[in-house]
Amino acid sequence: MTFGRFIWKNGTRNKRRTILTVLSVALTLFVLIPLVTFVNELDRRLEETNSARLVTRHAVIWIFPIPERYRMQIEKIPGIVANTPLTYYGGVYVDRAHTDFAQYSCDPQTLFDVFPELKIPDEQRQAFINEQTAVVVGRSKADKHGWKIGDRINLKGAVIPVDLELIVRGIFSGSPNEESNIYFHHTYLNQAVEAQLGLPGGLGEVSTYWIRADSPASVPRISQAIDELFVNTDKPTRTETEKSFQMSFVSLLGNIKYLIATISALIIFTILLVTANTMAMSVRERVREIAVLKALGFRRRRVLMLLMAEGVMITLMGGLLGTLAAHFVFRLIDIAAYTQGSFQRLDVTWSIIALGLIISGLVGVVSTGVPAYQATKLTVAEGLRNIG
Amino acid sequence: MTQTLVEIRNLVRTFRRGSNEVIALQETDLDIPEGDFLALMGPSGSGKSTLLNIIAGIDKPTSGTVSIGGIEVQDMSEDELAEWRNQNIGFIFQTFNLIPVLTAYENVELPLLLTDLSSKRRREHVMTALKLVGLSDRVQHYPQQLSGGQEQRVAIARAIVTDPVIILGDEPTGDLDARSAEEVLTLLRELNEHSGKTIVMVTHDPRAAHFAKHERHLDKGFLLPPGVKYVEEQFA
Numbered sequence: 257m258t259f260g261r262f263i264w265k266n267g268t269r270n271k272r273r274t275i276l277t278v279l280s281v282a283l284t285l286f287v288l289i290p291l292v293t294f295v296n297e298l299d300r301r302l303e304e305t306n307s308a309r310l311v312t313r314h315a316v317i318w319i320f321p322i323p324e325r326y327r328m329q330i331e332k333i334p335g336i337v338a339n340t341p342l343t344y345y346g347g348v349y350v351d352r353a354h355t356d357f358a359q360y361s362c363d364p365q366t367l368f369d370v371f372p373e374l375k376i377p378d379e380q381r382q383a384f385i386n387e388q389t390a391v392v393v394g395r396s397k398a399d400k401h402g403w404k405i406g407d408r409i410n411l412k413g414a415v416i417p418v419d420l421e422l423i424v425r426g427i428f429s430g431s432p433n434e435e436s437n438i439y440f441h442h443t444y445l446n447q448a449v450e451a452q453l454g455l456p457g458g459l460g461e462v463s464t465y466w467i468r469a470d471s472p473a474s475v476p477r478i479s480q481a482i483d484e485l486f487v488n489t490d491k492p493t494r495t496e497t498e499k500s501f502q503m504s505f506v507s508l509l510g511n512i513k514y515l516i517a518t519i520s521a522l523i524i525f526t527i528l529l530v531t532a533n534t535m536a537m538s539v540r541e542r543v544r545e546i547a548v549l550k551a552l553g554f555r556r557r558r559v560l561m562l563l564m565a566e567g568v569m570i571t572l573m574g575g576l577l578g579t580l581a582a583h584f585v586f587r588l589i590d591i592a593a594y595t596q597g598s599f600q601r602l603d604v605t606w607s608i609i610a611l612g613l614i615i616s617g618l619v620g621v622v623s624t625g626v627p628a629y630q631a632t633k634l635t636v637a638e639g640l641r642n643i644g
Numbered sequence: 645m646t647q648t649l650v651e652i653r654n655l656v657r658t659f660r661r662g663s664n665e666v667i668a669l670q671e672t673d674l675d676i677p678e679g680d681f682l683a684l685m686g687p688s689g690s691g692k693s694t695l696l697n698i699i700a701g702i703d704k705p706t707s708g709t710v711s712i713g714g715i716e717v718q719d720m721s722e723d724e725l726a727e728w729r730n731q732n733i734g735f736i737f738q739t740f741n742l743i744p745v746l747t748a749y750e751n752v753e754l755p756l757l758l759t760d761l762s763s764k765r766r767r768e769h770v771m772t773a774l775k776l777v778g779l780s781d782r783v784q785h786y787p788q789q790l791s792g793g794q795e796q797r798v799a800i801a802r803a804i805v806t807d808p809v810i811i812l813g814d815e816p817t818g819d820l821d822a823r824s825a826e827e828v829l830t831l832l833r834e835l836n837e838h839s840g841k842t843i844v845m846v847t848h849d850p851r852a853a854h855f856a857k858h859e860r861h862l863d864k865g866f867l868l869p870p871g872v873k874y875v876e877e878q879f880a
Binding site (some may be wrong): 257265544550551556557640 | 665702722723727728729743749750754758
């Protein structure tokens with residue numbers, strides 16, 4: 257027999273209680289992990305941003321459009337390498353469930369200069385530029401929807417009430433979030449608006465301008481220069497780094513991280529109470545056995561460690577079950593479809609699994625620590641008098 | 645010439661119960677020679693278990709000295725005592741106190757986990773001990789699959805597996821029927837006579853005491869002189 261076997265046998269002596277404790281820890285971790293993953297996903301988006309890229313939007317909020325004519329003035333500012341308007345179209349592909357990607361109108365000439373991390377074959381890029389109804393799609397979406405070069409994508413207008421008939425002319429690669437977008441000509445959107453809504457010249461406005469600076473050092477100067485151009489207009493702008501722009505989306509959700517941290521802490525505290533009660537019960541029943549171990553020569557610290565190892569073993573089993581279940585369940589669920597493209601994935605990464613195991617291990621240490629400490633504090637004679 | 649294994653001098657043990665101080669043992673002197681089989685007898689509350697616990701190092705005297713094999717144990721720390729107990733003491737409890745989730749083999753092996761012995765050597769020790777108590781065919785049985793007498797024999801195997809200098813029994817037959825009690829006592833006597841083990845056994849059963857070489861009686865915390873028996877108080 258080894259100490260490991262001794263711990264296992266003691267930890268599983270009351271099978272029903274052990275299974276229930278394992279399941280409660282597992283369920284807790286299964287609920288906790290998505291929250292952590294959500295925060296992780298938000299952080300990851302910010303990490304993916306380019307420090308030399310800026311976004312110009314309406315000074316009040318990004319959902320207010322800004323005029324198309326701003327572009328020429330913006331591009332006169334030194335240090336700007338490329339600039340493209342991006343207008344959120346927000347159409348529906350087949351139905352809501354299939355619309356798991358975002359659609360933007362852009363300037364096809366400069367799109368890939370502003371986003372150099374998007375990789376596309378040269379001939380496809382040229383085909384995209386040459387044809388007004390062309391669309392480029394992310395690799396993951398092309399794979400998922402079975403789109404090939406030459407396929408048609410029909411979008412029904414929702415945010416902008418015009419329908420678009422697009423032809424796939426390019427498939428680009430990038431990060432999972434980037435591959436969740438499709439891009440088409442802004443001029444085509446304007447033509448559709450003019451034809452279908454009767455507005456001469458089309459929208460005349462864009463949602464945002466995305467600008468790539470020659471270096472991160474130029475970003476503050478360019479940002480200030482752009483905003484100064486339009487400060488006294490009826491549509492003033494706010495130009496910020498891509499990271500800051502992405503953070504404004506997160507801030508729309510309120511202090512989401514604080515909220516999630518609070519909920520997570522409450523969940524952990526609840527399972528701590530449940531586990532502590534179970535472990536206290538388990539230790540209390542064995543005060544006499546603990547005294548026997550000490551009588552046989554086991555030092556108090558060793559008995560304490562054996563008891564705590566039992567607790568940690570049980571909570572770790574629960575933690576492992578819960579985190580792995582979350583890991584595999586979130587792989588099976590199409591998060592993009594559920595969130596209509598807002599989130600392409602909720603990856604329960606190995607580091608999140610490790611975090612889950614650390615949390616469950618700590619729950620085991622804390623919940624077992626107190627009752628085990630009290631039980632081992634008794635003298636052998638006191639323990640032997642105990643009727644368990 | 646027989647050497648003294650246990651030497652107790654001026655031993656006093658008091659307990660505090662609320663605001664009162666209760667004297668469990670007073671001014672006790674006792675010598676136990678090596679190879680002896682001593683029965684400590686007395687009524688409930690006479691201090692016999694307290695004396696046994698102090699010899700075992702699981703309780704500490706209020707004053708006085710306890711020397712076992714030439715080592716004074718009264719001032720040892722809790723950790724030192726634990727290690728010392730593992731190497732020198734074999735303890736047999738009235739209620740057997742086997743770990744219910746461990747097999748007979750594993751229960752006997754338990755004290756050996758604290759030693760440096762390899763698993764092979766541990767196995768040899770465990771099998772020898774179980775053979776000695778006549779349970780080599782019950783190694784994989786759990787305590788609940790054994791009779792009371794068999795459980796106590798496993799407990800005896802656990803007590804002797806480390807080859808301790810002294811075996812201490814606290815009412816080892818108290819929970820057994822007459823036949824099992826006799827088996828256990830016979831076993832203890834054999835361990836004393838054939839293996840030369842020093843045994844101190846607490847009992848209030850005169851029939852059990854007859855298996856010992858000597859008897860010493862305690863009454864109200866006093867260790868009575870050799871040959872003097874306590875007088876059992878009768879209800880009027």
